[in-house]
Amino acid sequence: MGRDNRKDGGLIAAGILLGVGLGGFVDGIVFHQILQWHNMLSSILPPTNLRDMKINMFFDGLFHAVAWLTTVIGLAVLWRGIKKDTISRSTPTFVGAMSLGWGLFNFVEGLIDHQLFGLHHVRPGAHELLWDIGFLASGLLLGGLGGALLRKGRALSTSRTQRSST
Structure with missing residues (x-):
């Protein structure tokens, strides 16, 4: 249980950073540029x-x-861990961490920019609050999916460790 779970920390940190960054790109590219629903x-x-x-x-x-x-930064954390072999190579853990990061991005950005500061709304005009709530809900959904995948990755890692020690 010790070595694999310790290695998960770097993978989770890299995945969260990559999820936050890529979630930001999806938001900016889709909502700001392609659909042109809002700007910052x-x-x-x-x-x-x-x-x-x-x-x-x-x-x-x-x-x-x-x-x-x-x-x-997420890529650098991932690369450094892979290069030094201090990072696990678990797909569910990595994808879960990225999903958690994207969910965190959507929820925090939606809460701060849309609700707290009112800098912009997902889709201004009629039903803008519903669009904003949908964005917050997508953050919770992505975060929940990420959490479930992280649990699955940890369970797989623990079962691998137990099998190798017997």
Whole structure:
């Protein structure tokens, strides 16, 4: 139980960081760029003219820079652990940690940006609160899925350790 579970910590940290970063990219690419439902500051500075659109685009860029940096840090943690053989290689644990990270991103970003500060809403206008609640619910769903996969990964790791010690 000791060695494999100790190795899970690095894998979980890398997965959470990658999930947060990739979740940020999905949000920015899908909602900001492809669907163009909102920008980072669209509720407090609606992009109705070129100046305000440029300001929103700048803050969208900062948002993507943070998502990119988080992803790079997650890759560095993963690479360092693999290179030093201090990280387990469990698919359920890794996918679970990434799902947990994405869920954390959706829930925290939805709570802070959408509800607390009101910087933007998922889809402004009619039913915007329902869209925001759906985004928060997706965070809880992804987090719950991640937690279930992490438990499965730990159970598999424990059963492998028990079989190898007998």
